[in-house]
Amino acid sequence: MLTLDHIYKWVNNGGRRVFLLNDLNLKVEQGEFLSIMGPSGSGKSTLLNVIAMLDEFDEGEYYFDGEAIHELKPKKRTAIFNENIGFIFQAYHLLDDLTVYENIETPLLYKKVNRSERQSRVADMLDRFNIVGKKDLFPHQLSGGQQQLVGIARALIINPKLILADEPTGNLNSKQSEEIMELFAELNKEGTTIIQATHSESNAAYGTRTIHLLDGSIVKN
Amino acid sequence: MIRNYFKIAWRSLIKEKTFAGINIVGLSVAFASAVLLGMYSIYELSYDNFHQSDRIYQSYSTYEVPSGRQILVSQPIPFAEALKQEVPGIEQIARYNAGSEVIISEGKQFRFSVAFTDPHFFKIFDFPVSRGDSEALGKPNEIALTQETAQTIFGKEEAVGKTISMQLDGEEKPFLVTSVLKNIPQNSSLGFDIAADFTQQSSSAYRDLKDDWGHANHEVYIKLEPGVSVANFEKASRAFSNSHNQGFIEQMKKEGVSPDENGQFIQERLLPLKDIHLAKEKDGMLMADRLFPNLLLGIAILIIFIASVNFINMSIARNFQRIREIGMRKTLGAGKGQLFFQFWGESLLVFLFSALLGLGIARLLLKEFQSLFRTSASLDMIITPQGVLFLLLIVLLVSLIAGGYPAFSASRIETISALKGRLSRDGNNQLRDTLIVFQFAIAILLISGTVVLYSQLEYLQNKDLGFNKQEVISIPMNGKKEDARVIQQLRNELGKTPGIESITAANGVLGLGLDGGRSSSAMSFQFEGRTVETNLLMVEYDYPETIGLELVAGRSFDRSRPADSLAVIINENMAQQLNQEKIIGTPLQMDDTGAEKFTVIGVVKDYNFQDLDQAIEPISLFLKPHWNMRYIYVKVRNANSAAILKTIEKAWKKIEPEAEFQGSYLNENIDRILKREKNMITMITSGSIVAITLSCMGLFAMSLIVAAQRKKEIGIRKVVGAGIGTVTMLLTRDFVKLVLVAFVIATPVAWYFSSEWLQNYPYRVSLSLWMFLAAGLIALIIAVFTISFKTIHAAVQNPVKSLKTE
Known part of the structure; x- marks a missing residue:
């Protein structure tokens, strides 16, 4: 599904190059559930951002579904991202001013999906995550686990091919973490490709494959 | 989608009550002031625009005499007829002499303003007849009343056909009312209660001077034929002037007076009807002086500008707080355009609401405004389909500029840095500081204008005029x-x-x-x-x-x-x-x-x-x-x-x-x-009060934001030993600098305009630095006072508290 080929990303710090990603090669197949592990600063988030096309890289080639992403205009890249990828954050990043329902609906608004279809898709999603009763609540009225559920529901509403999750359980207790991980495993079984970055061995174990990052390179595959 | 924009906009307004409140109050006050000032100004500029023809002029003459050039709007009685005969291009001409006369009807005595004029007068001007003979002043003994006058004299009874008397030459002379005219609009520079035939004036005003070219006592109005230009007419009139004033010209030549650039000692000139109300002598000619209405329009624009600056500054500052939301929306697929419209939608909501509120406030203050400035300008002049459309356009435009920039800058933030909450602040602070400097420069400009005007008025009022005015x-x-x-x-x-x-x-x-x-x-x-x-x-x-x-x-x-x-x-x-x-x-x-x-x-x-x-x-x-x-x-x-x-x-x-x-x-x-000067003072004073208040509201909001942004810094400084005074100073210093820069910019401008304006007065105060220093000091004190609320509050906070929240 996606191939990263000799990816370099660096920042200049006092005349010296500091590598965030250093000659990174990665291939992810459709249907995989990949866990990326590594200590803080090893480049997990940077890698996810590069995969999500939210961040640029300085050297190397990136193919997504056969498209050469490194050759595309930013606008086209954004379009591919919006079409195919759902992103889940450690800090949930729900919009505070919107209700659960509206948060889930927002990506569809930006895609100009018509009203009746929006309604049915959001209703399906609420059903699926058992949060119908919470649809009119605002994020601050929910627990962390529930907020992350909404975050996942919002990522899934566009039927993405790929889900990127950056420490999705970092702010949750272990019971909530487990629930989220079970959900990921289930989604993966249904066919969604998932890439998660995590600190936790137990979370990584839910994946079908684990890679370890250190200083921007894969050290263990 | 649009519904969604407004929903979000509404919620974000509710959430940020302080800022929304400051913005709405500020903008609606600004809109109210702008509407009132604009209304007054438009009214002043609208004088005589109800007459259809643009070929109407008032005749006046310039004479070259030993002391320079003299302008005379009065003409001798034979002038009008002779001019029409001898100079081509005149379609209609009418003499006009208005004065106060005693009118007697059925034993009751009134005093009315009577216009003695020729029948052609009603062919030149649009003063329509509402009842009676549609050709007013058909015969010399006929008279026309305005509806109001008819009502005063006859009450509900029909005025047409009645006879009233006018006291002329010590006798009561009867006149037959044949027409009732529609009331004369307020914005007419020709105002009268009664129109009578020109030849019926007292003998000292008409009969004695009938053929006298040496006495000028009335005005003459002219309607030119289509296609005749003022320049051509004035040129064609030269032979006429020369032939009727030979004695005068001989005398001037003898005394060594130099003629004008065309070799004329007398030149007939035409003043366009629409310039009459604001006409003033300038460079030996009559010209419309639109300084005052334009000044007011300028103040109106400045006030809107100040309120918009508050809006821009607060929006940009708030973008920092909303930066994660912006990043989030981008990862959810929001395009730049969509983000722009969301943020602009929020400002449009605020602006539309404020404009409506402002219009309401203007309506409430209208009576006060009218009596304060003795004007009959009213909101009806603005609330016409075109007027409302124009207002709407203005609101749209201002909201596009004021709301568009923050929206634009928000939509362009990089997704990744937005998600991380990072944003370079320097660029935006520069814009913010520049805008604050402009705001205060305007405020200082208006305050010093007030000080100068006030000193001049004071000077004129206290000047020894050479006679006893108190007793x-x-x-x-x-x-x-x-x-x-x-x-x-x-x-x-x-x-x-x-x-x-x-x-x-x-x-x-x-x-x-x-x-x-x-x-x-x-x-x-x-x-x-x-x-x-x-x-x-x-x-x-x-x-x-x-x-x-x-x-x-x-x-x-x-x-x-x-x-x-x-x-x-x-x-x-x-x-x-x-x-x-x-x-x-x-x-x-x-x-x-x-x-x-x-x-x-x-x-x-x-x-x-x-x-x-x-x-x-x-x-x-x-x-x-x-x-x-x-x-x-x-x-x-x-x-x-x-x-x-x-x-x-x-x-x-x-x-x-x-x-x-x-x-x-x-x-x-x-x-x-001194009414004009007083009017000007009141308007500029109110303008500067509004300007300084709005500027301070903006400053207050900025101090809130800055105190919030620097909370951690303040905490750290206090932990390492900074006292309350030092911290307050730290926060105040930056703003004081801005006001000082504003003072430096505003003072030369204020000085220039004040001295230009004072040139109008042969007796005037001399400008001195203290007037401008006073204005700057007033602005500075008010500014420091405004921000002191928040800075002192921030400075006395327990540092442990502010550090804990990080």
Whole structure:
């Protein structure tokens, strides 16, 4: 599904190059559930951002579904991202001013999906995550686990091919973490490709494959 | 989608109550002020625009005389007819002479403004007839009333067909009402209650002067034929001017006066109708002076600008707080356009709401505004389909500029840095600081304008005008009785009243009386082969003593000397013009016939008998007790006493029971001629108060934001030992710098405009630095006071608290 080929990303710090990603090669197949592990600063988030096309890289080639992403205009890249990828954050990043329902609906608004279809898709999603009763609540009225559920529901509403999750359980207790991980495993079984970055061995174990990052390179595959 | 935008906008407003509140209050106050000022200004500029034709002009002439160029709007009686005959291009021409006359109907006595004019007048102007003969003034004895006048005289009865009398030449002359005119719009520079035929005026105004080219006493209005340009008409009129004024031209040539650039000593000119209301003399021509209305429009725009700056600054500052939301939305697939519209939608909501609120506030304040500025400008002028559309466009435009920039900058933030909450602040702070500097520069500009205007007004009010303004009362003679009789009876009635020192009369007023009338006369005559110009005033005995003129040479009029009927008292300026070694006793041959030879018996110190924006001109006082006097003057012992005014009113009512008593002290009269200056002061003062208030509201909001942004820094500083004073200083310093920069920018501009404006006044205060320093200091103190609320609050906070939240 996606191939990263000799990816370099660096920042200049006092005349010296500091590598965030250093000659990174990665291939992810459709249907995989990949866990990326590594200590803080090893480049997990940077890698996810590069995969999500939210961040640029300085050297190397990136193919997504056969498209050469490194050759595309930013606008086209954004379009591919919006079409195919759902992103889940450690800090949930729900919009505070919107209700659960509206948060889930927002990506569809930006895609100009018509009203009746929006309604049915959001209703399906609420059903699926058992949060119908919470649809009119605002994020601050929910627990962390529930907020992350909404975050996942919002990522899934566009039927993405790929889900990127950056420490999705970092702010949750272990019971909530487990629930989220079970959900990921289930989604993966249904066919969604998932890439998660995590600190936790137990979370990584839910994946079908684990890679370890250190200083921007894969050290263990 | 749009519904969604507004929903989000509404919620974010509710969430940020303080900022939304400051913005809405600020913007609605700004819109209200702008609407009121704009309305006044549009009203002033709209004068006479209800007349359909754009080919209507007022005729005036410029004369080259020894003292320079003279402008005269008055024309001699044969002028209009001759001009139409001899100069091509005139479609219609009408003479016009308006004055106050006594009207009698069924024993009741009224005083109305009567316009004596030619029938063509109604073909030139659009003063439509509402009832009766549609061709008003068809015959000389016919008369036309406005609806209001008809109502006053006849109440509900039909006015058409009735006969009323006008007191002319001491007789009651009957007229037949044949037409009732629609009421004259407020914004008409020609205003009258009754129109009558030009030939029906008193004989001193018409019959005696019928063929006299030497006396000018009325205005002339012209409608040009289509396609005739003013320049061509003025050129074509030169032969006419030369042929009818040969004597004058010969004389000027003899005295070595140089003609104008076209070799003319007299030039007929045309002033467009729409310029009449604001016409002012400039460079020897009449021109519309739109300074004041334009100034007000300018202030209106500045005020909107200030409120918009607050909006921009607060929006940009709030973008920092919303930066994660922006990043989030971008990862959810929001395009730049969509983000832009969301943020712009929020500002549009605020602006539309504020505009509506502002309009409401303007409506509430309208009555106050109208009475404060004595204007009949009303909101009806603005609330027309075009007006509303225009307002809407303005709101849209301002919200696009003020809301668009923050929206634009928000939409362009990089997704990744937005998600991480990172944003470079320097660029935005520069914009913010620049805008604050501009805001305060405007505020300081307006405040210093107020200070200068106020000093000038103060100066004019306290200036020694050369006469006693506190202890003299002027009373317009608006009754039916003969003037000399009234004066005599008043003297009998009040002569022995304690507190009253003397009573006299003159045919001119000092300042502007309660009757609102002004008149002046001037003439020129030959003296030792030169042309001498002088203003004329007909006075009663005791005039110089009563109003307190200071004799510098000779004596005043004396009842015991019958020869004083040919005596004249002149002012210093006139004495200078005559330039005699021994001025007392100088004979003056003041008319061509040589029938009357006057003798100078006294010289009084120069006094301001005209408006205060005019230099003192020469004047000659003639003793003419039986002249048509217009004002009685009473010298009282106590300055501005209301009690004595009551006593005089009682006596007046005994003599003229029908006529209204309009006595007022001369200093009140002077204040009345300073109405324009006062209006200007009130408007600019209100403008600067609004400007400084709005600027401070913005500053207050900024201090809230800055204190929040620097919370951690303040905490750290306090932990390492900074005191409350130091921290307050730290936060205040940056803002004080901005106000100082604003002061440096605003002062030269304010100085320039103030000195330009003061050029209009021959008597003016000299500009000094303290006026501008005062303005800057006021702005600075208010600014520091405003931000001190938040800075001190931030400084006294327990540092542990502020560090814990991080």
